[in-house]
Amino acid sequence: MRIGIIGATGFTGFELVKILVKHPEFKIAALTSTSLAGTPYSAVYPQLRGIVDNLIESDDYDKCAEKVDAVFLCLPHTASQEAAAFFLSKGKKVADLSADFRLGSKELYEFVYKVPHKKEELFAEAVYGMPEIFGEQLKTARLAAIPGCYPTSVIMPLFPLLKEGLIDGDFIVADSKSGITGAGKTPSEKTHFCNVQENFQAYGVLSHRHNPEINYILGKAGKHVDVIFTPHLAPINKGIESTIYARSHTDIFQLAECLKTFYKGRRFVRILDFGNAAATANVRDTNFIDIALFKKADKLVITSAIDNLVKGASGAAVQTMNIMCGLDETTGLI
Amino acid sequence: MRIGIIGATGFTGFELVKILVKHPEFKIAALTSTSLAGTPYSAVYPQLRGIVDNLIESDDYDKCAEKVDAVFLCLPHTASQEAAAFFLSKGKKVADLSADFRLGSKELYEFVYKVPHKKEELFAEAVYGMPEIFGEQLKTARLAAIPGCYPTSVIMPLFPLLKEGLIDGDFIVADSKSGITGAGKTPSEKTHFCNVQENFQAYGVLSHRHNPEINYILGKAGKHVDVIFTPHLAPINKGIESTIYARSHTDIFQLAECLKTFYKGRRFVRILDFGNAAATANVRDTNFIDIALFKKADKLVITSAIDNLVKGASGAAVQTMNIMCGLDETTGLI
Amino acid sequence: MRIGIIGATGFTGFELVKILVKHPEFKIAALTSTSLAGTPYSAVYPQLRGIVDNLIESDDYDKCAEKVDAVFLCLPHTASQEAAAFFLSKGKKVADLSADFRLGSKELYEFVYKVPHKKEELFAEAVYGMPEIFGEQLKTARLAAIPGCYPTSVIMPLFPLLKEGLIDGDFIVADSKSGITGAGKTPSEKTHFCNVQENFQAYGVLSHRHNPEINYILGKAGKHVDVIFTPHLAPINKGIESTIYARSHTDIFQLAECLKTFYKGRRFVRILDFGNAAATANVRDTNFIDIALFKKADKLVITSAIDNLVKGASGAAVQTMNIMCGLDETTGLI
Amino acid sequence: MRIGIIGATGFTGFELVKILVKHPEFKIAALTSTSLAGTPYSAVYPQLRGIVDNLIESDDYDKCAEKVDAVFLCLPHTASQEAAAFFLSKGKKVADLSADFRLGSKELYEFVYKVPHKKEELFAEAVYGMPEIFGEQLKTARLAAIPGCYPTSVIMPLFPLLKEGLIDGDFIVADSKSGITGAGKTPSEKTHFCNVQENFQAYGVLSHRHNPEINYILGKAGKHVDVIFTPHLAPINKGIESTIYARSHTDIFQLAECLKTFYKGRRFVRILDFGNAAATANVRDTNFIDIALFKKADKLVITSAIDNLVKGASGAAVQTMNIMCGLDETTGLI
Missing domain, CATH: 3.40.50.720 (NAD(P)-binding Rossmann-like Domain)
Structure with missing residues (x-):
């Protein structure tokens, strides 16, 4: 090709x-x-x-x-x-x-x-270019809309759980932290080294354009949700970590099983062993998404990590195009 | 002295x-x-x-x-x-x-x-050394328990709102990010530069010892709360940013007014103008806590920032001791 | 004033x-x-x-x-x-x-x-605003030219040694590393976080405008010198470290003595104990210059460190203005 | 294998x-x-x-x-x-x-x-595992001694020039800056994030064990040299930048030509176009060494950059083993 x-x-x-x-x-x-x-x-x-x-x-x-x-x-x-x-x-x-x-x-x-x-x-x-969820439709697609970086980190952990009705949809929080490559290559105040180094802050609170994207796609899992999403700038080049909060009355083993079943055979999804949190360094320069689950009473905390430019953009794009071209989705990807 | x-x-x-x-x-x-x-x-x-x-x-x-x-x-x-x-x-x-x-x-x-x-x-x-809340008791105290760094960033924004009953207490999330000085001076895997640089991750999820401290002190505002608290390691030396989520049926102006009234005359509390998020760089090496409010429908997001070693520890300690010694609380602090 | x-x-x-x-x-x-x-x-x-x-x-x-x-x-x-x-x-x-x-x-x-x-x-x-060297002339000056940041880190260690004829003037190398605040507040490719983080490189090699300034001022020590100066961008906000190389046939104790005598009573100059190298973190947010000497046979290595915005600019400016206004040079400075 | x-x-x-x-x-x-x-x-x-x-x-x-x-x-x-x-x-x-x-x-x-x-x-x-210089001997070697990271960055630019007698050997300075992976995985004060972040300093001045290695190997170019070598810790994970100073009476075109001829056909050596300095970010995670030359009168400045763990260690090791096993030296390397 x-x-x-x-x-x-x-x-x-x-x-x-x-x-x-x-x-x-x-x-x-x-x-x-x-x-x-x-x-x-x-x-x-x-x-x-x-x-x-x-x-x-x-x-x-x-x-x-x-x-x-x-x-x-x-x-x-x-x-x-x-x-x-x-x-x-x-x-x-x-x-x-x-x-x-x-x-x-x-x-x-x-x-x-x-x-x-x-x-x-x-x-x-147009098919949403998230192969682990919309892979079937991608096989025959001519046009794919590659997901935003933040949405990938939030949708992939939540979609299967919502689909199976294992979490409440009424108060879901996604607190996301992104490396600065997410802000693009054009120099700006926001990306000036001296405004980033030794700094940490939220931006676009309750107004980021990835929030409707998250809600729209999660809606396809069967139920309207209204995620409260806050992006933050972290002083790193690459990576997104999302910490996601929800209520669930299902035990953690069943929640983990749900994700493992949904993503069975999908090379780029790693459900971590209990106790380990997802870390951006562990997915840097790879097409993996790492997902970790924590639970106490009905409080569910999920952490996920991706490389914002790979699984959050160009890796997902190649994976998607692989499928559109009849190749194995992992071709040419780590 | x-x-x-x-x-x-x-x-x-x-x-x-x-x-x-x-x-x-x-x-x-x-x-x-x-x-x-x-x-x-x-x-x-x-x-x-x-x-x-x-x-x-x-x-x-x-x-x-x-x-x-x-x-x-x-x-x-x-x-x-x-x-x-x-x-x-x-x-x-x-x-x-x-x-x-x-x-x-x-x-x-x-x-x-x-x-x-x-x-x-x-x-x-023992009096909890958070002068803006427990200042009266500190005046006659012989022993002060200086708050943990995370609790300061979470309690100060929430206490007045809970006291006035302006937010729901049933699902409060505090997503906190701390600089590495918070992990102490002793070298460890956790503080090795190569495990921190270009990395971002949660730790102590649903098990951090500052969580009961947050709940216990907020309980003094009048109502039992069970905050879901997640700490993260950010690749910076100093600073804590906490993004706090709750439901509220009160409008943002009234919420801001509540905080401003409660903290009136308190030099080290800055309630930011709407639209600005709290940033750790803006409080670095100072005893300030910056607090910002965002609201959309009943979704309330609060971001706060402190220097974990100053307002989160030693600055608060000096401010507290000032009061215990009959001095103005701001003496010798910025 | x-x-x-x-x-x-x-x-x-x-x-x-x-x-x-x-x-x-x-x-x-x-x-x-x-x-x-x-x-x-x-x-x-x-x-x-x-x-x-x-x-x-x-x-x-x-x-x-x-x-x-x-x-x-x-x-x-x-x-x-x-x-x-x-x-x-x-x-x-x-x-x-x-x-x-x-x-x-x-x-x-x-x-x-x-x-x-x-x-x-x-x-x-116009008097060069380096109080430890030109303090006498500053007392009666109306106009002071505050030194460049790099020149301060290079001139202060070398001036006394050249004045006393203790080092050879014919092959002096100054390899300097600066934080990004030195590149100014205006966003540019050079200061984009993603071009700085996890990067290290020289710039302006053999063509930086501080090189003639270094040579011109050092010339006032009595002898023409032609320092080979290379600036580098280090991924830090503040600080300059200069590693300076020269030949000398004088022993290290005498060289240290020369500096200590020349800078006697000058609060902001610290000649480090042998074995310690100058570190930018140790002078951050202060008006100090730290100077360290190392010697082996006739090979002399000097490392110096300043905060580029304080001793390298605004701190030196206040120190200079203090003198021009008849105040003690340390007034208002740490 | x-x-x-x-x-x-x-x-x-x-x-x-x-x-x-x-x-x-x-x-x-x-x-x-x-x-x-x-x-x-x-x-x-x-x-x-x-x-x-x-x-x-x-x-x-x-x-x-x-x-x-x-x-x-x-x-x-x-x-x-x-x-x-x-x-x-x-x-x-x-x-x-x-x-x-x-x-x-x-x-x-x-x-x-x-x-x-x-x-x-x-x-x-034992053959020194620097394939671009000792490749012939490696073909029949059973035991290779892979070079130190700093020596690679200093020896490769200088060896051909010394061999051809194009630079003076009597006062060569190598000012090197390394990422923290160079200090190893064991936590120590030196590698504690808070001692590295926002800091820059030299260490091992005039006493680093890579200095004799540099001199010994460069000696094989035909002439005894005594390089003045200073390592520094830069707040990055990976990468070494070396800025090298020497006198030369040969013009820069001829010096560049010497390097290009010596390294002809060697994939991993890139002699940069004039005006560009070597940057660690440009060689990160690769087996390349970038070399840049600058000259003014008889003052020669060379900057080189490698990934300290790849070309400075494991990449060179694989390249070396490739040759020892009869493979093309680039096999499996970028």
Whole structure:
């Protein structure tokens, strides 16, 4: 398969490139960028000197379409809409890493993102790129909406438990902490080293756009939920840890069994032995999600950890594309 | 006032020394340590070369008692019991930074700490060293039990709201993140740089000993509560951020007003303007606690931040001792 | 003394504000900024909520001059020239933290900074604000050029040794490492957390503008030197460590004695006991410079450490202004 | 090839395991440890849960020898001597990551390490495991002495230049900065997070044991040199940056050409384009060494960067073993 990465110079593009370099079936055929066209990719990411020295191409989709069989869209939300429609019209498979097709409908998208959606017709076929939950639908999908990083860490532990009705849905808290790559490559006050180092704080409290995504997808487990979600910035490059609180009247062994059964055979989900908490360092640079359960009376605490750029973005995108291309989902991933 | 610091070489002792060096009324008269007696204090903490070169003394309490009017006990729990009793018997004022006198009764202490308490008789007079809540009792106290670091960050935002009955008590979550100084000066796997850097994780989930302390003290607000408390290790030296979740049917303005009224005139409590989250960097090396409120429907999120070694330990201890000595509580503190 | 800080919102302005808040003789009378006028200072630096809530004023020098007796100029180089001339013309004392008056002559300045100097006439009276070396001249100075951060860490250890002819001048290496506050408050690729965390690298190799400053000032010790200077970015907020290499045929005791004699009575210079290397953590938030000597045969290694924003900028500026105002140099400094 | 890792639970053992898991020709057949025998490897390094769950074996060399064709010794110095002799006697190939066979002779070893060497006879056949310099000899070697991490970063840039006589040998400075993994897995004051975070300092000044190793190996380039070497601790997990100073009367193009010619065809050596400094982040988790040259008049500055655990230890070990086993040196390495 010849692969194009549209918007290849951001952090998710970089993570994709690093994965694809070692992928046995996917070959990088085009790396595009609006602002950095003409530059060798390794000049933007000197880690890849001598490995990916390909020149970055402009965002000329026509030209790109000739060279590729599938594309990963690493564009800001809104920009993915036209791009997805174009590449689909050319018969290419599309994995979109933006939020443009995650929310199921024009209405919800516009309510959350406060901008018009111009490709409403594509919602019907877009499949949420979380292979362990929507793998069946992905097998025949042309368009996948890769989940947000925070939602992955919150949805995967909760979905099976909600589906089986093992936890109360009425007061679920997800307290999430993310590394700074989650804030993107563009320098800002928020990402200035001196505002991050020796600091810890919440942001987007009760207003983060991943909150409706979490609720919408968890709703597919069968019941409306209204998770209270708080993201925080942790002074690390990569990783998300989510500590999730709920009430449950089911014992911890049964809860663990539920998760193990649901995720049976899924290489990238690790349910930890009791007593161990999930740690971002243990999933760094991997496509794993680690999930740990703790319980006392009816108080359930779940901790999960992912690499926000791998399982939380580009790893999930490759895993999803593997399925869309008929490969084993683990191909080329650790 | 001549001051002794018993167990002066740990992190809370160091923080006390740094505060006392600038205190206009308290003079360091004795610094003791079991293992480092005979060493200049500045050899242990080279930051203080030329400032505090005093020789560290052995833990000879008799000798120490002759030189001091008041003592800060920076000892492990259990060790403070005899020491407190001794210095009280000599007519000295005692601020104990350990957990030995925080929990109100021998029964609760022994249940939580799993060791016998040998000075049960002192519980009756020990006052919890949180001046903004127990200041009146501290004025006449001889023995103060300085709060744990986590409890300070959780109790101070919740106490007034619970007292006024403005939040539900039945499902309160406190998700706390602490810098590594909280784990103490002794090297361990937990504090090894390579296990902390680029890592984030919970620990002591549903089993941390500060959880009963939080519940016990909040109970004094009038109602039994059972907070779900999870501590995490953040890769920073100093600071605690707590994100607290509860239900409330009171609007945010009234909640803020409640806190502002309760803490009126209290220099070290800052209720932030709406929209700003509490950040550990903003309270680093100060005795402030920053508190921020967020609300949406009945979902209340509170974030608080303290320096775990200052407001969370040694700053609170000096503030407490100021009151016990008839000084303004802010004396010598920022 | 009523003090104005011109350009108060950068990192050196912030550090000055923090020092002046505790200074017994200097009172902040004006804080100015071009872009942030009208904002409370504590909105820019929330650490100072409740402490410095003064509104920031515009850069209206006429208005400012009426309120102040002395000014600190925290402006980019070139901008300080007119400002310094103006405030001097109004009879104010001026401490300039930029590079505009450090290099002794229009010629050298223009060679190094590649821009014209518009106030050549002021070079004659500008004194280099390094009190331990140029203290006598500062007593009667109206205009002080506060040293660059790197030069302070390199010049102070070497000046006495060169003056006494105890080291060879022909191959001196200064390998310096700085925290990120040294790169300023404006977000950039260089200061993006993800480019700094888990990274270490040199920059400005053989081309940094502090190199000519080092050579020029060391030249005043009596002999032309051509130091090979390399700055590096270390993933810390504050601090500079310089490791300095030279040949010397004098024994280490005599070298140490030379430094101790030269800096006798100078509170902020600490010559460490043999065997200890200078560490940035030991001088953080203080006005100290720690200096350590190591020797083997004719190989001399010196390590020095300062807080780049205190002894390397704002602390030195206050120390200098203290002298210019007839105060003890240590007033208000730790 | 069946591979044994003796002393597999330290940081270099862990790095080896991570590399070997993906190696197409080497299969892990035994992981040993004195203290952790019986534990699953993934309990020590939870990153590897589900990937390397092998039980750790005791240090029973006889038993181990039956299962393996080659061994990597990740033991403290002195412990490798007997182990190397034993496995060689059984016809196994040995790559020793300790210092035991690096220094060429019993005399030099004992002078530097202050302990007796018990296997003098093996010095004659031990080859220094730096494939780009000693690759020819490694082809027929049974025993390789893998270089120290610092020496790799200093020797590789200098060796070709010294060999060709393009730099002066009389005053070479190597100022090196290492991540904390270099200090090993055992907790200590030195590796306590709170002593490292927001700190930077030199250690082992003029007394580090890698200094004689650097001099000894560089001596093989044809001329006695006496490098002045200073190691520093940088607050990062992984990486070494060395900034190297020398005099040279050769122009920079010719110096670069010398390095490019010497390292022609060597995948893991990258000579950077002029103007770029070597950065540890660019080589993290790879087997590359990045080398950058800067020159002004006769002042030559070289910066190099490696991952201290990969090119500085386990990567070099695998590269070396590849050659010893007749494989391409890049097999299984990035």
